[in-house]
Amino acid sequence: MYTSKQSLVIRKYKEHRSGKPMASHGPMLTLCCLLAMSAPFLSGDSSAREPSPEERLATLGITLPQAPSPVANYVNGVQTGNFIFLAGKGPKRADGSEVSGKLGKDLGIEEGYEAARLTAINQLAVLKAMLGDLNRVTRVVKVLGMVNSDPSFVEQPAVINGFSDLIVEVFGERGRHARAAVGMASLPRGQAVEIEMIVEVDGPETP
Template sequence: MKNLLSITLLLILISCSQPSNDQNIETPIADSWDAEKRVTELGLELPQPSSPVANYVNAVRTGNLLFLSGKGPNLPEGGYVTGKVGLDLTVEEGKEAARLVGISQLAVLKAELGNLNRVKRVVKVLGMVNCGPEFTEQPQVINGFSDLMVEVFGEKGKHARSAVGMNALPSNIAVEIELIVEIED
């Protein structure tokens, strides 16, 4: 009887520790993870990073941290995803725009580091969503970016994050995202 109770408790603990469906992205052990290979497996084509149009740079390194300037959702055919999420765009369209920003930020990382495997950890994300005052689903939109970071970097892609609404963003882009990563020497 005691063994049956122990087994039952063990099964309950195991079932309670399983991730929910919305967090069920498989992430193998960080040491064996290959971000470069994952980019290829995901079929991502990293574009040439856009050049800054003013007096700033795409990234600044201080110590082992790399701070990336905010980027918008570049369309592969040129231009940006524009409009206010919740008014002009659906949450799903906003989420896809955030994923496009992720691809742009990966391109900046690759250009700066030469190899995405030099990313030790995605540390902090600031996601800004162009939306109206009544819109409250900013986290769901920025999940498009966060999910991509975990798909590419595994456990190292999980990060601290802020997802906020903005009255307006430059050129009416739907999403702008800043990124801080820790890098390997």
């Protein structure tokens, strides 16, 4: 069975052959030209057409800030082999202030969603600082989203979607990840969310 892309190439070849657009050179040359032009489609390689994560960020109007500094005795991320484990980050704004408050009491779902999206921007800034190029990320593996929640609040997944949606917008299919979204009685400094992430990259850490 042919894939839809392969079927398209074959159909185009038959159309060219029936019209004899290159009769003086024979149908074989026509086929070779068509195959050369359609090689990315046959191989499934879309890298030549897919925008990079940085290009997608630019399209979204997002400029990554400087990676937030750790606030205690830990590092922003640890790479072991091809995996990077990112420490939890919160919704810190460019001016250093944070989105704080409890979901279901001080903040609504939409405000929580925006806080999670801001946290995704901060985690992307950490990755950019560690890797130099976000295109080195081959897969976003796992996200742990913690939501500062009133006991009655049960919409943690809707809040953490703010993080997940942006990650998928930036990385496409390789950004689709496993996830947990849980409620917490409190979070450091009263921040609205704290989110960890694990990613796979294209090679081990360079010395």
